[in-house]
Amino acid sequence: MRKSVLLTGLGTLLATCLSTAAVAEPVDEDLVIDGEIAIITKTAAPEGHPFDELLSGWLYRTPETRALEADSFQNPGMLAVELGEEIWNTVEGSEGKSCATCHGDASESMKGIGARFPKWDADSGRPINVELQINECRTERMGAEPYKFDKGGQKPLTAFIKHQSLGLPVSLDLSEGDMQSWWERGEEMYYRRTGQLNLSCASCHELNNGLYIRADHLSQGQANGFPTYRLKQAALVSLHNRFRGCIRDTRAEYPAAFSDDLMALEVYVTWRATGLSVETPAVRQ
Numbered sequence: 001m002r003k004s005v006l007l008t009g010l011g012t013l014l015a016t017c018l019s020t021a022a023v024a025e026p027v028d029e030d031l032v033i034d035g036e037i038a039i040i041t042k043t044a045a046p047e048g049h050p051f052d053e054l055l056s057g058w059l060y061r062t063p064e065t066r067a068l069e070a071d072s073f074q075n076p077g078m079l080a081v082e083l084g085e086e087i088w089n090t091v092e093g094s095e096g097k098s099c100a101t102c103h104g105d106a107s108e109s110m111k112g113i114g115a116r117f118p119k120w121d122a123d124s125g126r127p128i129n130v131e132l133q134i135n136e137c138r139t140e141r142m143g144a145e146p147y148k149f150d151k152g153g154q155k156p157l158t159a160f161i162k163h164q165s166l167g168l169p170v171s172l173d174l175s176e177g178d179m180q181s182w183w184e185r186g187e188e189m190y191y192r193r194t195g196q197l198n199l200s201c202a203s204c205h206e207l208n209n210g211l212y213i214r215a216d217h218l219s220q221g222q223a224n225g226f227p228t229y230r231l232k233q234a235a236l237v238s239l240h241n242r243f244r245g246c247i248r249d250t251r252a253e254y255p256a257a258f259s260d261d262l263m264a265l266e267v268y269v270t271w272r273a274t275g276l277s278v279e280t281p282a283v284r285q
């Protein structure tokens with residue numbers, strides 16, 4: 001009884017949110033961080049993409065939020081990037097090594113790396129993201145414990161590595177290993193309707209893109225700014241956390257972080273941002 005009332009309530013809430021919502025165009029503005037680093041926030045989609053033009057989530061945000069991302073001194077996510085740099089240089093584990101021991105200056109060794117993840121990992125026979133690569137180096141090469149999801153240095157270090165690719169276009173190599181079949185699995189997930197609200201990712205980010213849902217302007221749901229600083233949470237948010245939040249909003253069970261399902265979704269959703277600049281750490285509502 002209580003459950004069905006709740007269900008109807010949610011369905012109605014969502015229907016009301018979407019149907020009475022105003023449509024607003026994303027802004028037509030350029031993002032140049034610190035007046036120096038030009039960010040590609042609009043680009044022609046790669047072949048086979050459902051959109052003609054890809055748009056960064058930045059274009060959908062308020063002037064205040066956009067201004068925070070345009071100035072790295074004001075971007076609250078930059079504190080996490082600085083923390084990531086400290087971790088990069090800190091010795092940990094039984095081998096007495098830091099990331100810097102092997103990789104040196106991250107501004108050189110990590111430049112462009114974040115724009116190419118997730119990538120095929122022959123050892124584990126699956127795609128890995130930056131978070132899992134960090135864990136691989138920690139366990140295999142430093143004799144340190146892997147970070148648990150969203151814990152320890154995982155978010156700051158991931159943000160620090162991705163930040164070294166700020167401005168560079170997202171570009172995945174789908175020809176490596178089995179990347180193509182993971183892409184297909186991710187695509188299938190993207191369009192599969194789930195949960196009590198029977199929504200897919202595409203229901204919101206493709207079909208209703210541009211509408212307001214509650215106070216939030218629905219974007220294309222691009223992954224190029226992650227980990228992202230969310231003002232609502234006053235914290236850096238990882239991509240798998242965002243995925244889980246969006247799935248939870250459909251009232252579906254959500255898969256574990258780094259599970260095959262979410263890795264496949266990361267491959268596919270990251271590909272959907274091909275050609276947009278890495279914005280890490282982006283600032284969002």
Ligand code: HEC
Nearest residue numbers: 097098099100101102103113133134137138141142157161
């Ligand atoms: C003992 C040396 C060593 C240490 C310490 C080490 N790594 Fe690595 N790392 C490597 C090697 C070797 C590779 C290349 C492996 C490969 O190409 O498959 C690598 C690969 C990587 C890559 C992927 C680079 C690419 O081209 O795709 C990233 C990112 C990375 N490491 C981050 C880190 C971070 C962050 C730390 C610290 C937590 C760390 N590494 C610590 C040796 C190390």
Ligand code: HEC
Nearest residue numbers: 057199200201204213216217218219221222223246249284
């Ligand atoms: C009920 C509607 C809804 C559904 C379904 C939904 N999302 Fe979202 N999503 C949102 C809202 C609202 C936001 C925040 C505003 C925005 O950027 O669209 C968001 C944001 C995002 C972002 C961050 C965009 C940015 O620029 O920071 C990503 C990535 C994302 N969603 C991916 C997904 C994926 C993948 C799925 C399917 C598993 C999904 N979403 C399903 C509503 C939804």
